[in-house]
Amino acid sequence: MSYFVVSDNCNGCLSCVENCPANALSYEDADGKRTILHNMARCVRCANCWRVCPQEAIQFQHFLENRWDAVIQLGLVYCSVCGEPLYTAAQEKTLSGNMGRPLEHLCPKHKSADFAARQALFLKKKQSNRETQHDRR
Amino acid sequence: MIVAELKPIDEIAESISHFKKVAIVACGGCVSICLTGGANNADALARELAHPRHYQSLPPVFDTTTIQRQCEKDFVNAFLNIPPDADAILSLACGAGVQTVAEAMETLPVIPALNTSFLGSLDAPGIWREKCQGCGNCLLAFTGGICPVSRCAKHLLNGPCGGSKNGKCEIGEDTDCAWQLIIDRLKVLGRLDEYEKLFPLKDWSTDRGKGPRVQGVDRTKT
Numbered sequence: 001m002s003y004f005v006v007s008d009n010c011n012g013c014l015s016c017v018e019n020c021p022a023n024a025l026s027y028e029d030a031d032g033k034r035t036i037l038h039n040m041a042r043c044v045r046c047a048n049c050w051r052v053c054p055q056e057a058i059q060f061q062h063f064l065e066n067r068w069d070a071v072i073q074l075g076l077v078y079c080s081v082c083g084e085p086l087y088t089a090a091q092e093k094t095l096s097g098n099m100g101r102p103l104e105h106l107c108p109k110h111k112s113a114d115f116a117a118r119q120a121l122f123l124k125k126k127q128s129n130r131e132t133q134h135d136r137r
Numbered sequence: 138m139i140v141a142e143l144k145p146i147d148e149i150a151e152s153i154s155h156f157k158k159v160a161i162v163a164c165g166g167c168v169s170i171c172l173t174g175g176a177n178n179a180d181a182l183a184r185e186l187a188h189p190r191h192y193q194s195l196p197p198v199f200d201t202t203t204i205q206r207q208c209e210k211d212f213v214n215a216f217l218n219i220p221p222d223a224d225a226i227l228s229l230a231c232g233a234g235v236q237t238v239a240e241a242m243e244t245l246p247v248i249p250a251l252n253t254s255f256l257g258s259l260d261a262p263g264i265w266r267e268k269c270q271g272c273g274n275c276l277l278a279f280t281g282g283i284c285p286v287s288r289c290a291k292h293l294l295n296g297p298c299g300g301s302k303n304g305k306c307e308i309g310e311d312t313d314c315a316w317q318l319i320i321d322r323l324k325v326l327g328r329l330d331e332y333e334k335l336f337p338l339k340d341w342s343t344d345r346g347k348g349p350r351v352q353g354v355d356r357t358k359t
Binding site for chain 2: 020021022044046048051052
């Protein structure tokens with residue numbers, strides 16, 4: 001859908017084309033028809049066309065619509081414990097490539113819980129090793 | 138927004154007369170909106186400057202291009218295409234844009250085609266008026282949204298000078314007395330008691346007292 005919308009009031013007078021400071025409006029006369037053309041990349045959204053249109057045909061509100069256009073869709077990776085979205089699969093590929101190892105699919109909360117559990121296990125093992133050595137003596 | 142006006146044609150022609158090929162670079166930002174620096178203006182300027190009457194020898198050859206914003210160095214480096222045989226750039230940007238292009242295009246002279254006028258707004262179609270001086274210490278909260286620094290000819294901060302007549306400044310009939318506007322506005326807002334408050338001496342060090350101002354942290358230097 002074009003952001004540059006005109007109503008049926010437009011009579012093709014070319015006031016908008018002539019007065020666009022950014023050369024973002026043009027027209028084509030072909031096959032018995034006049035086509036008004038708009039180039040969004042050039043448009044500054046200065047509203048000059050809207051101001052000068054003698055027919056009040058330019059519906060500038062469409063330039064001001066709070067509309068989101070989908071740009072791209074990417075697969076997500078989720079926390080293996082709680083299911084919270086972590087990052088995209090493509091991002092994971094970049095990160096694990098940079099780090100030289102596969103990533104654990106854990107959110108910060110479960111990563112710290114996992115770390116604490118592992119640390120507790122490590123300390124427990126260390127303690128039991130000490131006790132074993134003590135018993136041997 | 139930044140408002141600028143075209144320099145006199147003779148001055149522009151004089152500054153480019155010794156070049157063979159000049160790239161006219163329009164800016165798609167503020168100066169497009171104020172009808173002086175956009176693609177349309179670049180085309181019109183190229184047509185005018187190509188006329189031999191402006192030169193004693195042959196006029197230069199012109200090429201026109203537009204970049205959405207001339208005031209962003211990385212953007213200019215990435216997207217500004219200048220013909221390889223151009224020996225000068227004529228920039229239709231504000232002073233910030235001209236300097237940015239000059240930094241990006243180190244080996245080419247960059248010549249301004251506009252005089253940067255002020256920070257202003259559109260009062261009526263085709264009429265831009267100065268509204269801000271970028272003083273770095275905004276007082277609009279206390280003056281009903283009307284700036285005494287930029288709109289009072291004497292930059293007075295504590296009421297009018299006494300020279301205004303029928304709401305017009307003594308410097309000319311075309312200029313509204315900023316303090317008349319402020320008082321009228323405060324009345325409408327029911328905040329006329331604000332007018333009784335005295336402003337202390339303004340700290341002008343936030344204006345240009347400490348050299349060119351910078352906003353943001355340059356992490357490349359830390």
